[in-house]
Amino acid sequence: MNVKDVDVAIIGTGTAGMAAYRAAKAFTNKIALIEAGEYGTTCARVGCMPSKLLIAAAEATHHARQANTFGIDVSGIKVDGAKVLERVRSERDRFVGFVIEAVEGFDADHKVKGYARFVDDNTLLIDDHTQIKAKRIVIATGSRPHFADLFYNAGERLLINDDVFELDALPKSLAVFGPGVIGLELGQALSRLGVEVKVFGRSGSLAGFQDPEIKNYAKATFNKEFLLDLDTELKRISKLDDGVEVEYINEQGLSVTESFEYILAATGRKANLDNLNLSLTSLVLDDSGTPIFDEKTLQTSCDHIFIAGDANAFIPLLHEAADEGKTAGANAGRYPDVQAGLRRAGIAVAFTDPQIASMGLTLAQIELAYGDNFAVGEVSFEGQGRSRVMAKNQGMLKVYGDKHSGEFLGAEMFGPAAEHVAHLLSWAIQQKLTVADILEMPFYHPVIEEGVRTAFRDLASNLNVSLVPHH
Template sequence: MKGARVNPQREFVSITVRCAWLDGCTLPSTDEESPVTRSRLTALLALLLVIALFFWAGADDWLTLQTLKARQADFQAWFAAQPLAVAGGFFAGYVLMAALSLPGAALLTLLAGALFGLVQGVVIVSFASSIGAVLAFLVARWLARESVERRFARQLQRINDGIRREGAVYLFTLRLVPLFPFFVINLVMGLTRMRAGTFYWVSQLGMLPGTVVYVNAGRALGEVDAVGDVLSPTLVASFVLLGVFPLLARRGATWLERRRLTRRYPRPKGFDYDVVVIGAGSAGLVASYIASALQARVALVERERMGGDCLNTGCVPSKALIGAARLAQRVREAPARGIEVEGPRVDFAAVMAGVHRAIEAVAPHDSPERYRGLGVEVVEGAAYLQTPWEVRVGERVLTTRHVILATGARPRVPDLPGLEAGAYLTTETLWRLERLPEHLLVLGGGPVGCELGQAFARLGSRVTLVQRAARLLPREDADVSEPLRARLVAEGVEVHLQTRALRVERDAAMPSGRCLVVESGEGARQRLPFSDLLLAVGREANVAGLGLEALGIELGPRGTVTVDATLRSLQVNIWACGDVAGPHQFTHAGAHQAWHATINALFGEFRRFAVDDRNLPTLTFTEPEVGRVGLNEQEATARGVAFEVTRYAFSELDRAIVDGRTEGFIKVLTVPGKDRILGVSVVGDAAGELLAEFTLAMTHGLGLGKLLGTIHAYPTYAEAAKATAGAWRNAHKPDRLLGLLGRYFAWRRRGAARD
């Protein structure tokens, strides 16, 4: 038996480094530093030399309050003689000191008040300090951010997420509080992903009050005995309050708004339930199960069918259809493996009957009987929130401490001229088909459009797929989506990219009597005929008829319920999870959110947990499968995250070779020079199963080195994970150490010959 092979000279190994802020940056090897690294080291040494010279020359002794007071008359005489030269020199010196983080800024600010007066002094110091701060910020960013991100990638990711959301507010707070040294703020902020422009204007504004105080004190420099005397305890406290005011105001406004909304409705003296869950899809089922397991009293309200979209119109039926289509494709491919068979004859009615049998087989897992047996009261009917505490279902009113919205989503129907009601298919109506579409036109090239388009093509439909974006699966990298496009075209799917749907027309000249008028990116128009039109252009949250508007619960730009990181809405006792909350509309994402919404609802007065979906895997069930967890290249580049790419092709995996399924690859993004995983994309057979190992590693902070040290059964597709880790290790082998070992063993061999 042999293990998976890793050959560093083969084409399946390619290591690249991408730095979002430096073009052409390459990872330095063990033996030789890159030009960028050398230039940074040189700049750091020069900076340290300048700072050392500053102290060696005694400049720090010269910049004392006593010296300034003693030479105040000389300074004022110089300024009177050459005002522009003195003002310009002072400005440049202040900028330089701030940029190099040298001590003395407070003393120079006092001197500005003595020399230039209040107005001119404030203008000069305000701009000089802000410009110097930005220079220090940029120096710290260029010198140290990359190395810090390599070492503390996971910790910095959370910090940078906070910076993106409220970075300006936090920086403003720090600038207003004189207890925090400004030079430390400059350097630390340079290590984050805050934009330089934001840093500048917030610093300019935040440092202005302190500048005014110091410049004003400098006007009477002779009366100041110590720099610390400028800021009295009362003044420091005022700055602190002013600094934290934006944070307190934001949180206070939210608290007041929630209190205002809640006080509009009387709170019941008692409650029938601890939690009422609205919607029995995947998120609602998990929420009700968890609450019941924790001995809470739970009501689960569903107006249609238990199991939601996943069971009835989504995951279960689509995967059953894809499975049947895959079998048909295997029959077509059998002669290549020496198996002579006739081409597949598809009985579409039997295929759909199999789809419905799959739904019936899974349905008991989500049935009312099962959940009633678990202690959940299942209530059939449409729910309406007449108050935050009262849910009306028909003539019955349920009082509850908390409400969890899990109402899911429905297929979006675009506003397309000529699109008649009922004259199209969606993932809700598709499963009623009794005949195989002769010519199916799929509008939308996302996961749903690609999955169903390929499935119907394999079952015998002529399929045309229209995608507005420049590629299929636009959230994935181009090299990830391209193999899928090529496979679809090879299987007979007509793919139109960068093509916009204009209208539906009836045309007797067309074989089916209907066509879709589209416009390509170059402006050319076409008429694409079809017998059936499948809309796969996204989903919309189910929020109508719940009474959310009357309760003041806001909806986001995509129509989902606006919630905070803990999934709480503006109403303190109303939570949302799953498709209705977004942003990830997957069954496993809904289940993940349901845990957080339920625990936060039941125990939120003690502690609430924010949802962490950084390691959420996604999978498109086409052939080849396309899966991802974490960042891909386009997302990392957009966020300014430095990364290194390691690729491993399935054409080198023994199991894939013997199965004849060598299409695809694994692509892993890691922190440059480290084995910490930032994201993984997989294209090919068993992509979903392979993602599980990488998701586990990312969730628990395991690097590629740990995967390499794990025994994998041979021959399996799982070996590809270990082989990818081996490819990374081979590209980072210690060449200098290996060279020394080679010389050592050569010396040993020569010694043995002499003996």
Template sequence: MKRHGKILLLLLVVVLIAALFLSPLREWLTLARLKESRETIQAAIAAQPLAAAAAFLLLYIVVTALSLPGAAILTLAAGALFGLWEGLLLASFASTIGASLAFLGARYLLRDWVAARFGARLGAIDEGIARDGIFYLLTLRLNPAIPFFLINLGMGMTRMRLVTFWVVSQIGMLAGTFVFVNAGTQIGRIESTSDILSGGLLGAFVLLSLFPLLAKFVVGMLRRRRIYKGWHKPKRFDRNLIVIGAGAGGLVTSLIGATVRAKVTLIEAGEMGGDCLNTGCVPSKALIASAKAAKSARDGSAYGIVTSGVRVDFRAVIERVHEAIRIIAPADSVERYTGLGVDVRKGRARIVDPWTVEIDGGERLTSRSIVIAAGGRPFVPDLPGLATSGYLTSDTMWEALRGRDHVPGRVVILGGGPIGTELAQAFVRLGSRVTQIDHGDRLLSKEDPEVSALIAARLRGEGVDIRTGCTALRVEDGMLVVACGGVEERVPFDELIVAVGRRARLRGYGLEELGIDVEARSIVDPWLETRFPNIYAVGDVTGTLQFTHLAAHHAWYAAVNALFGSVRRFKVDISVLPWVTYTDPEVAHVGHNEQSAREAGVAHEVHRYDLSHLDRAVAEGAREGFVKLLVQPGKDRILGATIVGASAGEILAEIVLAMRHGLGLNKILSTIHAYPTMAEANKYAAGEWKKTHKPEWALALAERWHRWRRG
């Protein structure tokens, strides 16, 4: 229905334009004809002033709404025929009404088409309009060198509110309209419209158009003066950039700074590489790999391999974890980053004022900008008896388990998120008896329910005792006491692993003394600035999702904004953010899933392809899982994807690339995928979408064609 409405409106516009061009009215929209007929028209206006004003207003609105040439002549005519003030009133309101109609028409006819093809770019423009749209529009309206009809059509592509467009246009076009209407009162002296806008006057308008930007700059300067009131800014700085924390976010930030030849100091109190290298991503994935190998060895008969007596050397498993850390560590080392031009300092950093960082309570360095990349830490609930229970976290378990000959017999994992679920599967595969406890009604609560159910079924099938809807009460006598359905249960353990989430590591860096609220949900704005525009934060400390790749992504924005923000700064874009849970099968996710799309009220279609039909999955014995795509209704634009299966994180990469660069499912369908690969699943999922959108009318015509060809 909407499509038919657009076609009808487009036909109406075409008819109106054709009628105006074919009618005698076209000849009247010239300066010469206006000068010749001025007295005759003024006599008609004097006879019926209200009707004449209404007719003029309507004509002006139509010409402006259809973006036809002639608006300048009509503005002159307003002054020539109605005088300065009445002409100004008519031309000003008519031009704004017409511009608003052009704005609405462009939005109705073109925005969906533009969004389908340039969704990511249009989204970034919309964010800029939401933030500074008034300044942008006012700047454009005050500059007569920019055709007004282009402004009307261009703004129609954005999500600017109509009332904002109307008011700003009314104000912004007033000066230019006044000049033309006033010139119209002296029309006898004008030979062409170029006589009105002399070089000097045009230059004055261009300078006037810069006023909104200048006003914005002044407002920003006053805001900064208010923020920094009471602090003494150094006249000279030791560094361009100081980065606190050498995890993924800090390393990438300092590397970018050094690459563009800034003087950068990186300060780290612990191990280089941060949590990901030393206690998070690397050790956990090494453990998962060993656990998967143990499972494959036991399941050899499924592949025609006879196996017996599989034994896990737990000491060797943990040593392999530390070996993986040792191999990767040189890439994050002090020596490497020093060689790349970064001044690396080992010590505890504390910010003593907005430009000064103190190291270990001694040396102080000043810097124009500071980036906080201190990472996160496991959240430990305040449970009676927990502190003395010898519990482990993802930070402490790797050293605590080192040197043990045998896998822990009974492992209780508190938490049903990605970390807890990965560890539960890894330990049960290594031979532990695992109980996983979570207060929610299902594991992996951010994923769709069917994903949670599939992973839970796999873990239960491997021997994990999953207890959801249970609340931990206390730890006593080597047991975790929980309440499940109102009934207390005692769960014995040899090792208790707490994996209920992570928190930003913000305390102890002087932020509280600076007035930065470390308890806030987020301490940064969309440019990663804290309340002080020269102090930035990246990664876990921002209070957003805690992923290593997000911290590295943040780093580019923080480094560029910190070093070049006075020229241009960039708002963080995480609209296409992938994440992977490394269970077996893996769970990979980008954009919306069904759950988040419903919560956000995003219209979507769901198209699914099961891996049980994929040749490579059959050959590998990895048929469990699926590719599920969320697609904009009636379009091929991907809104999100969830992939469950072997190598799901690798398969997802193609979808992430397509979403980031606005490539639709038709592009994926037309791409040759090597056979047999798991990545073919993306093409087949796109094929499922295509089946539901096949052009039945074209196929019916094709059938008739083939019938005719057969004779």
């Protein structure tokens, strides 16, 4: 058996692991970078990039079908599912290639292939071929789709998001379980490409919406395109020769039995921690089996072990994984000089149509921290000028501010160009701008951002503070 002694061992080469490696390398050259699977991040291989490619094809189809709104006749629209999926895979492989190229540029002596398991707090066994003694360790093992055992009854008719992009052709019908970001993005995209789609939830939640008015608006909007049932009790899944039979109780309390060609399980993700033998370490774990850690330093209860990215399930987004990886890697490299890393203003986007975005503190966080001492401003995009010009006039934005200081705290949006609005507003939050500061900013005419100004004017009218910029 090979034996390696290193200063830093990093488990995983996804977004967090790669960032951790680069950061640790600034402090030491005695590193083990361990990977069990193929190189290439979740985002590039099966996540954000291939899903956006599928969404782009769906948007092209939808725009062509909606052209008559503008007096333009586009006849004979035909979706070639095989070609759509070919482009998705081709472009996906290009993005993955960039990641692989980056990893290939890492020092070959640092890379170790195989599954890592803890033997004790400082020892890792890689398969049965290598033992690594590490002074510090970064856990960056990522996550995987997670669903109930009942879904296995579908056999090969069960899809997870990884599988969708490997299909040779688009399915005729699909039941999507899980109305989170993944389920909604893929469900709407496939629906617009001609697949008969129904999306089911069980707890009433929808894509992380916290404002009930915006959530109900979004639900009604999506239901115009495909069935979206947020309160389903799944009773049975049975495999058929040519598909899957699903029995469920719908939100009206009625028992329904339907058949679909495939089902997609998009009910959540689980951190890849269960095969690490964490029980052999002195790590303190929470109820879900995740090591308890400091959100600023990524340091666990075992102070030379750090955890970053989807493995800690704190904020499972690519840019957060990159930041966390950098923090964990740097702290592992310079240990025991452990420092707080960068935590940016919150920003999350779903690429549905209309798009979904949240910025800064969530409504629940604001209610907990401020009680009744916050105010709300809102705007509807139904009558907003630029949105109507583009026939994108659906949705609403709500912005939240401290009643007494006038500081902008957070926002939630379902509407056009939310991916761009989200950046503007998250930057404002990170700069700790007040409502008065924001209303002094330039707003061109006619643009969607004029709706942002309308929302902040509404917020300003509900504050207990004079509108004096703080500069």
